[in-house]
Amino acid sequence: MPVFVACFKWVVDEAYIRRTSAGELDLSSVGYKISDYDRNALEEAARLKESAGGSVVAVTVGIPEATKGVKDALSRGADQAIYAADPSFGTLEASGTATILAEVIRTRVGTYDLILCGEGSSDLYDQQVGIRLAALLGIPCISFVQKLDLEAGRVVAERRLEDGIERVAATLPAVVTLLPDINVPRIPGVKDTLSASRKPVVTIGREELGLPAEPRFRILSLSASRLERQCERFGSDEADLRRFAGALRQKGILR
Amino acid sequence: MAGIWICAEQTGQALELLQAGKNLREAGMAGGLAVLSWPGGPRPEDLGAGGADEVLLLPPPGDGQPLEAFAPAVLEEARKDPPDLMLFAATARGKDWAARIAGGLDAGLCSGCTALRWDSASGTLEMERLLYGGAAVLRIAPLSFPVLAAVLPGTFRSGPLTPGREARIRNLPAPPPSPVTVLERRPKERQGQDVTAARVVVCAGRGFEKPGDLALARELADLLGGALACTRPLSEELHWLPEDLCIGLSGIQVKPELYIGIGVSGQVQHLTGIRGAKLVCAVNRDEQAPIFAAADLGIVGDLYAVLPGLVQALKETTPA
Ligand SMILES: Cc1cc2nc3c(=O)[nH]c(=O)nc-3n(C[C@H](O)[C@H](O)[C@H](O)COP(=O)(O)OP(=O)(O)OC[C@H]3O[C@@H](n4cnc5c(N)ncnc54)[C@H](O)[C@@H]3O)c2cc1C
Ligand SMILES: Nc1ncnc2c1ncn2[C@@H]1O[C@H](COP(=O)(O)O)[C@@H](O)[C@H]1O
Numbered sequence: 001m002p003v004f005v006a007c008f009k010w011v012v013d014e015a016y017i018r019r020t021s022a023g024e025l026d027l028s029s030v031g032y033k034i035s036d037y038d039r040n041a042l043e044e045a046a047r048l049k050e051s052a053g054g055s056v057v058a059v060t061v062g063i064p065e066a067t068k069g070v071k072d073a074l075s076r077g078a079d080q081a082i083y084a085a086d087p088s089f090g091t092l093e094a095s096g097t098a099t100i101l102a103e104v105i106r107t108r109v110g111t112y113d114l115i116l117c118g119e120g121s122s123d124l125y126d127q128q129v130g131i132r133l134a135a136l137l138g139i140p141c142i143s144f145v146q147k148l149d150l151e152a153g154r155v156v157a158e159r160r161l162e163d164g165i166e167r168v169a170a171t172l173p174a175v176v177t178l179l180p181d182i183n184v185p186r187i188p189g190v191k192d193t194l195s196a197s198r199k200p201v202v203t204i205g206r207e208e209l210g211l212p213a214e215p216r217f218r219i220l221s222l223s224a225s226r227l228e229r230q231c232e233r234f235g236s237d238e239a240d241l242r243r244f245a246g247a248l249r250q251k252g253i254l255r
Numbered sequence: 256m257a258g259i260w261i262c263a264e265q266t267g268q269a270l271e272l273l274q275a276g277k278n279l280r281e282a283g284m285a286g287g288l289a290v291l292s293w294p295g296g297p298r299p300e301d302l303g304a305g306g307a308d309e310v311l312l313l314p315p316p317g318d319g320q321p322l323e324a325f326a327p328a329v330l331e332e333a334r335k336d337p338p339d340l341m342l343f344a345a346t347a348r349g350k351d352w353a354a355r356i357a358g359g360l361d362a363g364l365c366s367g368c369t370a371l372r373w374d375s376a377s378g379t380l381e382m383e384r385l386l387y388g389g390a391a392v393l394r395i396a397p398l399s400f401p402v403l404a405a406v407l408p409g410t411f412r413s414g415p416l417t418p419g420r421e422a423r424i425r426n427l428p429a430p431p432p433s434p435v436t437v438l439e440r441r442p443k444e445r446q447g448q449d450v451t452a453a454r455v456v457v458c459a460g461r462g463f464e465k466p467g468d469l470a471l472a473r474e475l476a477d478l479l480g481g482a483l484a485c486t487r488p489l490s491e492e493l494h495w496l497p498e499d500l501c502i503g504l505s506g507i508q509v510k511p512e513l514y515i516g517i518g519v520s521g522q523v524q525h526l527t528g529i530r531g532a533k534l535v536c537a538v539n540r541d542e543q544a545p546i547f548a549a550a551d552l553g554i555v556g557d558l559y560a561v562l563p564g565l566v567q568a569l570k571e572t573t574p575a
Binding site: 012014015017019025093094095098119120122123124125126127128131132133134135136139140141142143144156159160161162163164165166167168169170171174179180181214215216217218219220221222223224225227229230231232233234235236238240241242244245246247248249251253254 | 264321346347348350351353354355357358359361362363364365366367381382385386387388389390391392393394395396397398399402405433434435436437438439440441442443455479487491492494498499504505512513522523524526527530534535536542545547548549550551552553554555556557560561564565567568569571572
């Protein structure tokens with residue numbers, strides 16, 4: 001029976017990020033979420049299982065607080081989760097994340113058919129962990145996939161590129177990185193949430209993994225993006241729309 | 256030869272990165288400039304004229320092989336004679352290439368790189384990128400070399416060409432056959448205007464109920480002599496407009512005189528694409544929508560009522 005591995009990341013919800021008056025990044029009131037496009041990866045894995053049978057393993061590398069994310073992932077159709085947890089995993093670079101994922105998948109999942117990743121994570125948007133993971137595991141990778149099918153022993157996928165669509169095939173096992181329009185992720189119901197808490201979770205500490213990957217970069221600075229706009233409001237009645245048109249004219253936009 | 260290697264699908268993108276490389280060299284970063292090419296890839300004569308010292312020429316891609324199949328050949332060459340920096344044009348293929356090669360070299364890759372600077376006093380290569388959908392700016396420096404960067408096309412402007420200047424050609428061996436094979440290619444028909452060059456951009460968001468309603472936004476764009484663009488849900492989920500009209504982190508960056516977002520909520524990933532706009536306007540019926548905090552002029556109202564009224568008001572203030 002095929003084994004599908006969905007890689008998901010528990011990330012800061014960027015909608016709650018603020019900028020302090022000093023221009024610093026304010027993460028004090030942020031919430032967390034499963035990275036947007038990883039919900040598509042979990043969904044696609046669940047759908048493949050529904051049509052081809054087999055099982056879905058959800059894998060994540062994250063901080064110990066990500067247990068909530070693990071439960072969320074299990075309520076989205078995965079059968080079990082593997083969770084590499086350490087406080088230091090919150091600041092991993094793509095190279096480090098891919099190294100840990102490769103080790104976890106190699107040693108704890110063992111045999112697998114298809115690894116599904118998002119196209120990019122919502123916080124880093126490095127767009128590289130899935131592709132690096134394939135390189136480390138020495139298996140084929142199909143990136144930027146908008147549609148996929150399993151056929152005997154291979155995956156057939158449509159990639160969306162700047163110059164058009166490329167339909168490709170690769171032998172299994174393989175990694176795919178998914179574009180968000182591949183599916184519409186389910187919204188877990190009460191039953192899904194309840195059954196999620198009964199599903200097996202394997203937690204792996206840093207000490208159970210090989211030597212941690214060396215960082216490749218040092219941080220020179222991290223600052224909040226500046227956004228300075230006038231923020232003038234108009235209503236929608238005729239007088240206000242005329243006032244708006246006048247403002248555009250005054251700024252020399254209307255020719 | 257250490258130095259900088261450049262990899263892009265198209266000549267124009269390679270020339271932009273050549274200019275970025277020349278800037279680094281002028282600032283004191285040592286080494287030559289080499290550019291990858293292949294039959295059908297960036298034109299070697301233009302690369303020479305654009306400042307390349309060397310063209311690393313790959314053989315034509317095999318039948319049914321994706322362009323990514325080149326990666327192992329490039330990786331092999333980079334292992335033998337490592338460059339300090341590899342710059343990739345961040346197209347889908349370019350990003351794939353970069354990540355494969357970075358994975359193979361166990362090297363750092365700065366994706367979505369927005370700025371590069373060589374500080375000669377400290378011998379530091381400073382790289383910049385966005386985080387959290389664009390809410391934050393991160394500046395980093397590599398701890399090891401080679402280092403890779405994927406740069407969005409359009410980040411650097413290409414410099415003047417020196418006609419007749421030639422680059423050395425070095426032939427690279429053919430890569431082994433890729434386990435990924437191409438079954439079919441469906442080239443995209445280019446449609447619509449170049450939004451990045453438009454003086455006025457009217458951007459439609461999910462506030463529109465059906466594709467036919469976009470005529471309202473188009474009418475406004477026509478009246479203002481502008482181009483129509485959209486948010487990611489319209490191009491990627493609903494497929495109402497082509498993807499090259501999507502503005503934002505995963506789409507295009509625009510710098511028009513005027514941007515008007517209609518039925519656009521103003522999530523940070525979208526706002527990232529309009530930072531360079533001179534004047535930002537918004538129409539949204541939800542006065543709490545984040546776009547209003549990012550707009551110079553905001554109209555609170557239902558777009559279906561506002562647009563006809565706005566077109567009328569603009570016609571009245573625009574001399575015939
Ligand atoms: C990694 C990543 C990358 C992304 N990259 C991009 C990107 O490049 N570009 C991009 O655009 N998005 C991107 N997104 C998606 C982004 O987060 C938002 O989901 C998206 O921008 C929202 O699009 P929208 O404003 O059209 O839709 P919505 O957020 O659904 O907003 C619709 C708005 O229309 C208003 N509205 C509804 N009806 C009316 C009406 N009748 N009249 C007036 N107003 C009305 C509503 O009040 C609402 O504010 C990315 C997301 C991720 C996670
Ligand atoms: N910490 C992580 N744990 C599990 N999967 C991850 C992690 N980071 C990234 N991924 C996967 O790799 C994809 C690309 O991430 P990135 O390279 O950070 O843009 C994500 O969509 C996930 O599928």
